[in-house]
Amino acid sequence: MSASPNKNCKRLFTVCIEGNIGSGKTTFLNNFKANDNMLVLQEPVELWRDVGGTNLLEKMYKDPVRYGCLFQSYVQLTMLQLHTQKTNLPFKVMERSVYSARCFIENMKRTKMLEKVEIDILEQWHEWCIQRADIQTDLIVYLRTSPEVVYERMRTRARKEEDCVSLEYLRQVHDVHDDWLYNRSLFSVPAPVMVLDANKSVSEMMAEFEKCRRSIFENRD
Numbered sequence: 367m368s369a370s371p372n373k374n375c376k377r378l379f380t381v382c383i384e385g386n387i388g389s390g391k392t393t394f395l396n397n398f399k400a401n402d403n404m405l406v407l408q409e410p411v412e413l414w415r416d417v418g419g420t421n422l423l424e425k426m427y428k429d430p431v432r433y434g435c436l437f438q439s440y441v442q443l444t445m446l447q448l449h450t451q452k453t454n455l456p457f458k459v460m461e462r463s464v465y466s467a468r469c470f471i472e473n474m475k476r477t478k479m480l481e482k483v484e485i486d487i488l489e490q491w492h493e494w495c496i497q498r499a500d501i502q503t504d505l506i507v508y509l510r511t512s513p514e515v516v517y518e519r520m521r522t523r524a525r526k527e528e529d530c531v532s533l534e535y536l537r538q539v540h541d542v543h544d545d546w547l548y549n550r551s552l553f554s555v556p557a558p559v560m561v562l563d564a565n566k567s568v569s570e571m572m573a574e575f576e577k578c579r580r581s582i583f584e585n586r587d
């Protein structure tokens with residue numbers, strides 16, 4: 367772990383779980399469901415798969431040039447909806463965030479997948495969310511993995527939309543996350559970052575989860 371959460375914080379304490387595709391965010395997040403003082407918000411992948419009957423995730427992978435911008439714009443909306451979901455509980459734990467949505471936009475920029483004007487608009491939306499929306503975050507948990515490990519996991523889980531996702535693409539997505547949260551050389555980091563080695567097996571990750579959970583509770587009270 368490389369950081370502690372903000373101390374003495376009595377308002378809602380928000381944690382975002384981040385990491386590459388297949389890094390184990392959902393499994394890690396689900397462990398928090400045993401705590402009845404936490405609102406646990408899974409990433410809205412199901413919404414992306416069914417936008418009024420259209421599987422936008424599938425369209426994005428099949429034709430990223432045509433649908434990449436539209437998809438990322440919808441991701442930003444649905445993530446913003448999670449950030450702003452009200453609760454009376456003291457803790458909110460989210461899978462991904464508006465912040466990491468920027469990683470995918472950055473990758474589309476690096477690989478020249480989108481037109482400059484599309485990137486400009488997505489970045490303006492992102493900037494507006496960061497500056498104006500109530501998306502305050504207290505801790506980022508970065509499930510750091512190697513691209514080879516997540517590639518194997520992704521093949522094993524066999525989500526049909528991800529059939530065409532290559533190891534090369536996972537390397538790109540890894541590099542953007544690492545530049546952002548590990549090397550700290552990309553866009554700004556909105557909260558302290560806890561880096562966990564998520565190449566570990568599910569059972570080994572339980573110990574990491576316990577450390578993380580304790581640290582969140584200890585640092586809030």
Ligand code: DCP
Pocket residue numbers: 385386387388389390391392393409411423438441462466467468470528
């Ligand atoms: N995705 C994307 N752009 C985003 C967010 C997600 O293209 N801004 C894609 C990548 C995946 C799918 O959506 O194909 C879900 O990705 P996540 O990494 O967010 O979720 P996973 O289900 O892979 O997470 P994990 O396996 O870590 O639980």
